[in-house]
Amino acid sequence: MVLSSKKILLTGATGGIGGAIAKALSDEGATLILTARDEEKLTALKENIGNVRHQILALDLNNNNDREKLYGVVEKENIDVLINNAGINQLSLLEDTSDADISQIVSTNLVVPMMLCREIHKTLKQRPESVIVNIGSILGSIGYAGSTSYCASKFGLRGFTEAFRREVADSTVNVIYFAPRATDTALNTDKMNTLNEALGNAVDSPEHVAQRLIDALKDKHPHSYFLGWPESLFVRLNSLLPNVVDKALLKQLPVIRRFSQ
Numbered sequence: 001m002v003l004s005s006k007k008i009l010l011t012g013a014t015g016g017i018g019g020a021i022a023k024a025l026s027d028e029g030a031t032l033i034l035t036a037r038d039e040e041k042l043t044a045l046k047e048n049i050g051n052v053r054h055q056i057l058a059l060d061l062n063n064n065n066d067r068e069k070l071y072g073v074v075e076k077e078n079i080d081v082l083i084n085n086a087g088i089n090q091l092s093l094l095e096d097t098s099d100a101d102i103s104q105i106v107s108t109n110l111v112v113p114m115m116l117c118r119e120i121h122k123t124l125k126q127r128p129e130s131v132i133v134n135i136g137s138i139l140g141s142i143g144y145a146g147s148t149s150y151c152a153s154k155f156g157l158r159g160f161t162e163a164f165r166r167e168v169a170d171s172t173v174n175v176i177y178f179a180p181r182a183t184d185t186a187l188n189t190d191k192m193n194t195l196n197e198a199l200g201n202a203v204d205s206p207e208h209v210a211q212r213l214i215d216a217l218k219d220k221h222p223h224s225y226f227l228g229w230p231e232s233l234f235v236r237l238n239s240l241l242p243n244v245v246d247k248a249l250l251k252q253l254p255v256i257r258r259f260s261q
């Protein structure tokens, strides 16, 4: 896909990965509709990426009226690409996770992207060439202690993306699942950063993730993307030999328990 002529809706635009994606897409010449809840951060982002052609839209994706407002803008603007990037996480054992937190994580990371795909696909399928990107996670393929709700939401998003891609395979819309590994953003609290350090998990920069996404969008035959080595290997190993991964992760459990308190 040639990005310079494309109109792109990006959710979670003010976050670490979202901000880097916005800058990279703007540099490619795309026209952006940038959304998140915090209007001040959206205004600062628009100023920072320095282009008047972009629009900002402050809204809570978990709010029905706000989503209706977004659908209205999408219809008017004839967008070519939807990037479902907004997401939340919380490091906690399931026994310490409230009903409200479980609902909020699953709604923001899974239910909302499903609803946006359903509604915005109606506009995208009118375009000659269009793409939906659902931003998943390596934890959407490997179940991890301390991240049960997040894993449930991202496993769900991966399954949804595969099913929806097949459902619209005879249309002009490509549906991509794009899964970063740990990335240096505010999504990861100090506790999570210390845990990643203690476990020796590699952490990517948001700019690296954004560049990989640009490469994916330019790919002639887009597919699913799992970032990082050896994480992409573990994704395959976990699906083929889950018992091996169970044993490896059991060794990490005491450390994860300590940081999940």
Ligand SMILES: NC(=O)c1ccc[n+]([C@@H]2O[C@H](COP(=O)([O-])OP(=O)(O)OC[C@H]3O[C@@H](n4cnc5c(N)ncnc54)[C@H](OP(=O)(O)O)[C@@H]3O)[C@@H](O)[C@H]2O)c1
Residues within 6 Å of the ligand: 011, 012, 013, 014, 015, 016, 017, 018, 035, 036, 037, 038, 041, 059, 060, 061, 062, 084, 085, 086, 087, 088, 108, 135, 136, 137, 138, 179, 180, 181, 182, 183, 184, 185, 186, 187, 188
């Ligand atoms: N960072 C990582 O280690 C990592 C690894 C793998 C995958 N990912 C995925 O990458 C995506 C981006 O993560 P990130 O690290 O950039 O997170 P982040 O820095 O915390 O940014 C999250 C973004 O989502 C927006 N958001 C959250 N809840 C929202 C809601 N209800 N309505 C509208 N916007 C909402 C936030 O803005 P407001 O708060 O202003 O609404 C912010 O723009 C997520 O899907 C995440 O799961 C991240």
